[in-house]
Amino acid sequence: MSEYDQLISKSKEDLEAIAVQFGDFTPEVAATKSREELIAAISGTPVEQVAPAKTPAKRTKKKTTKAAEEKAEEEAPADEKKAVKKTTRKTAKKTEEKSEEKAEVKVEDKAEETAEKKTSKAKKTTTKKTTKKKAENISIEEISATAEAPAEEAKKETSEAPETAPETAKKIAKKSRKKKSEDTAETKAEEAPSKAEEKPAEENAPEAEKASEDKSGEQPKKQNERAAGKSKKRRISFGPEQTPTAVDIPAEENANPEQPAEPAPAPEIQYKEIEGILSIGGENRNDFCGFVHKNNYLPGEEDAYVPGQMIKRLGLRKGDKIKGLVAPARGKDKYAPLRKVIAVNDVEIPEDSDYDIIRKRPRFENLTAIYPDKRLTLETGAEDLSTRIIDLFSPIGKGQRGMIVSPPKAGKTILLKKVANSITANNPNCKVIVLLIDERPEEVTDMQRSIKGEVVYSTFDKRPENHVRVTELVLERAMRLVELGEDVVILLDSMTRLARAYNLTINPTGRTLSGGLDPGSLYGPKRFFGAARNIEFGGSLTIIATALIETGSRMDEVIFEEFKGTGNMEVVLDRRLADRRIYPAIAVDKSGTRREDLLLTPEELESVWLTRKAIAEVDTLAATSAVINYMKRTTSNASFVLSAKKSFSVDS
Numbered sequence: 027m028s029e030y031d032q033l034i035s036k037s038k039e040d041l042e043a044i045a046v047q048f049g050d051f052t053p054e055v056a057a058t059k060s061r062e063e064l065i066a067a068i069s070g071t072p073v074e075q076v077a078p079a080k081t082p083a084k085r086t087k088k089k090t091t092k093a094a095e096e097k098a099e100e101e102a103p104a105d106e107k108k109a110v111k112k113t114t115r116k117t118a119k120k121t122e123e124k125s126e127e128k129a130e131v132k133v134e135d136k137a138e139e140t141a142e143k144k145t146s147k148a149k150k151t152t153t154k155k156t157t158k159k160k161a162e163n164i165s166i167e168e169i170s171a172t173a174e175a176p177a178e179e180a181k182k183e184t185s186e187a188p189e190t191a192p193e194t195a196k197k198i199a200k201k202s203r204k205k206k207s208e209d210t211a212e213t214k215a216e217e218a219p220s221k222a223e224e225k226p227a228e229e230n231a232p233e234a235e236k237a238s239e240d241k242s243g244e245q246p247k248k249q250n251e252r253a254a255g256k257s258k259k260r261r262i263s264f265g266p267e268q269t270p271t272a273v274d275i276p277a278e279e280n281a282n283p284e285q286p287a288e289p290a291p292a293p294e295i296q297y298k299e300i301e302g303i304l305s306i307g308g309e310n311r312n313d314f315c316g317f318v319h320k321n322n323y324l325p326g327e328e329d330a331y332v333p334g335q336m337i338k339r340l341g342l343r344k345g346d347k348i349k350g351l352v353a354p355a356r357g358k359d360k361y362a363p364l365r366k367v368i369a370v371n372d373v374e375i376p377e378d379s380d381y382d383i384i385r386k387r388p389r390f391e392n393l394t395a396i397y398p399d400k401r402l403t404l405e406t407g408a409e410d411l412s413t414r415i416i417d418l419f420s421p422i423g424k425g426q427r428g429m430i431v432s433p434p435k436a437g438k439t440i441l442l443k444k445v446a447n448s449i450t451a452n453n454p455n456c457k458v459i460v461l462l463i464d465e466r467p468e469e470v471t472d473m474q475r476s477i478k479g480e481v482v483y484s485t486f487d488k489r490p491e492n493h494v495r496v497t498e499l500v501l502e503r504a505m506r507l508v509e510l511g512e513d514v515v516i517l518l519d520s521m522t523r524l525a526r527a528y529n530l531t532i533n534p535t536g537r538t539l540s541g542g543l544d545p546g547s548l549y550g551p552k553r554f555f556g557a558a559r560n561i562e563f564g565g566s567l568t569i570i571a572t573a574l575i576e577t578g579s580r581m582d583e584v585i586f587e588e589f590k591g592t593g594n595m596e597v598v599l600d601r602r603l604a605d606r607r608i609y610p611a612i613a614v615d616k617s618g619t620r621r622e623d624l625l626l627t628p629e630e631l632e633s634v635w636l637t638r639k640a641i642a643e644v645d646t647l648a649a650t651s652a653v654i655n656y657m658k659r660t661t662s663n664a665s666f667v668l669s670a671k672k673s674f675s676v677d678s
Contacts, residue, residue: 033065044068297351297365300330305499306337306344314338318348318364323482323499324492331361340367341385345502347371371510390505395559398423398594401625402456402515402568404448408661411654412441412610413448418634418663419653420597420617421625424456424513425560426568428595428619429521431586433576436599436611439469442517445570446477449515456513456568461500463493464523493527494550501554504567511564518554518571525551525585541581548588555592576601594620600646613646614653630663633670640674 033041041064042056050067051059059067302320314334320326330352332342342348349369352362367375370384402422404413422428422445432438442460450458458479462470470483484496504514518524529547537545558569573586596617603611615638623631641649656673660666 030065030069033069038064041065041068295353297353298362299349299368300328300352300362300364301347301349302329303499303503304332304342304344304346304348305495306342316342316344317361318350319499323496323503324484329361330364331359332364336364336367340370340381341387342367342370343387343502343506345499345504345506347503347506371506373510387509390509390557393508393559393565394562395425396562397621397624398425398560398566398568399624400424400560400566402426402449403452404445405663406448406451410444410448411657412444412612414657414663414666415610415612415614415653416445416597416617418626418630418666419612419614419637420595420619421622422568422570422595422619423560423625424568425558425566426570426595426619427555427558427593428568428570428597429589429593430570430572430597430599431575432572432599433601433604434574436601436604437609438572438599439473439519441597441599441610442519442570442572443473443476446479446517450478453513456515457504457507458515458517459500459504460517460519461497462519463497464527465519490527490530493524494531497524497527497550497554501557505557508561508565508567511561513566513568515568515570516558518569520574521551521555521571521589522574522582522585524554526581529581540584541579543581543584548585551585551589552592555589570595600650602647603650606647608647608651608654610654611650613650615641615646615649629671630667633667633674636674637670 038061041061045051045056045064045067046053048068300318302318303323304316305319306316316332316337318330318332320328348367350364350367353365355362369375400423402424404417406413430438446458446460449456460473460479460481462483464486467485470485474481482496482500484493504516507514525547528550529544532546535544535546539545555569555571558567560566573589574582575586598613598616599611600613641652657666660669
């Protein structure tokens with residue numbers, strides 16, 4: 027009984043198990059195949075009753091490492107090597123040798139007939155093959171010679187196979203010739219593509235051995251292809267003397283077009299350092315991106331764009347002072363993007379930091395506000411009478427919310443300048459910010475040259491939106507510093523003009539106060555002024571703002587009345603004193619501080635009360651003139667306190 031008859035006698039379940047064991051199909055695919063398809067896949071010879079054999083796919087190439095495997099690869103096709111494994115497992119018994127010899131005679135007769143047809147067919151198709159092949163083509167004479175090779179040469183070739191299975195090697199050569207004859211007899215159209223695929227595979231065999239992966243890497247690929255339902259890849263052999271021929275291919279043709287050449291190294295990006303104040307959100311409140319403003323808290327060409335993801339990841343807040351590296355702007359981008367943050371509020375961030383220091387900062391709204399209990403000393407010398415008077419009669423503490431009420435041309439700007447210089451001289455740890463809103467440009471220049479603190483301004487020739495934007499960013503900046511435990515002092519000039527700017531920028535509420543003031547316009551200035559507070563466990567925000575009165579505008583009077591009761595310190599300037607050139611034009615009897623007992627010493631408090639009792643019965647001009655004249659005769663406030671006790675003491 028032949029091998030084919032043995033397979034026919036098997037059941038479908040056995041054929042499926044054999045096909046799976048040989049690796050022809052996966053168990054799922056084998057279950058869908060018919061008995062004829064399973065027999066054809068196992069034996070490697072298509073059955074005549076089944077549909078014509080499919081055109082074999084292009085051979086995949088394997089890399090062999092051992093010398094014996096390389097020799098076998100050159101001498102025999104891949105199907106023959108695979109057939110060796112099959113036939114060695116299914117070696118026929120000695121009793122069946124006679125029946126196999128008879129089958130061999132029939133196969134040889136068929137091989138001779140098909141070889142003659144094949145030679146004539148090869149002559150017709152040689153011109154077509156030469157145009158498609160890049161490597162050297164095998165001549166027609168070689169094909170015909172190998173096709174008409176006698177059976178004796180086949181026996182010699184099979185004798186070179188391993189000695190352990192001489193009979194199986196003989197069967198391999200016969201089966202390959204039988205497969206070739208059956209394929210050529212069934213269809214004429216399928217033979218040309220099969221030859222076209224065979225020759226490039228044979229000619230490029232040496233190159234395939236160098237470029238392909240090892241066997242262990244190719245096995246998963248074969249299993250995946252079979253699992254996907256692809257046909258098993260076979261190879262048609264033309265005879266035992268058909269061996270692959272090495273072909274020299276130029277390096278240009280051998281290059282893989284799918285692998286592009288190594289790209290040129292990109293030019294190194296030149297990063298630029300930037301430092302400024304972070305502003306989050308623009309006109310659209312839903313925008314979460316930000317910008318680092320480098321110049322005067324206002325947008326400029328040198329600003330840097332901060333992505334929203336970076337703001338969330340680092341826990342940045344509006345008003346933070348950012349120091350980082352920016353990359354050049356690309357294309358039509360207007361602003362350079364911020365790539366790396368080096369420091370936040372002058373606190374350096376390590377490269378391996380998780381940014382917990384920034385994210386876990388306390389919120390300004392959650393801090394506890396208390397009365398000012400630490401005094402900001404303003405006295406600097408005997409000649410500066412304005413700061414000496416404020417130091418005694420209207421003391422300023424850390425966290426004070428004070429107002430300087432002044433008519434025009436009474437000296438409020440000069441008084442602000444002296445207060446700023448006194449704070450920076452006596453309290454160097456305090457951060458002083460002078461905010462000038464809707465002021466004249468020359469006053470801005472004079473303020474910048476006169477004080478040592480930071481001057482932020484928006485002159486009267488700017489839009490009201492600029493006034494509001496600068497004010498809010500300065501307030502947020504001060505809040506961020508207070509969250510870090512620092513003492514901040516903001517000197518605003520003026521609150522009246524700031525309220526006017528808010529009145530022009532907000533959406534109308536439909537109601538109007540006296541003078542055309544919208545009630546909604548007071549929310550922004552009140553939020554700014556109300557942020558001043560003394561924090562219980564460290565840090566303070568002190569705001570001293572000026573308010574205009576006696577301007578002839580009803581709106582200015584309404585604004586002053588709205589803020590009159592919100593402050594806890596007030597300094598009033600009198601126009602009559604200024605007209606008489608009595609400076610400082612401070613109305614001592616109208617100026618004062620709430621809870622001044624927390625800021626003054628008992629001796630100072632007693633002398634101040636005695637002085638107030640003495641000037642209570644006289645008008646403002648006489649009272650201020652008396653205090654100024656008395657201070658001119660003393661060299662310091664300490665000497666004034668001692669002399670005031672003696673001069674204004676009331677006899678019992």
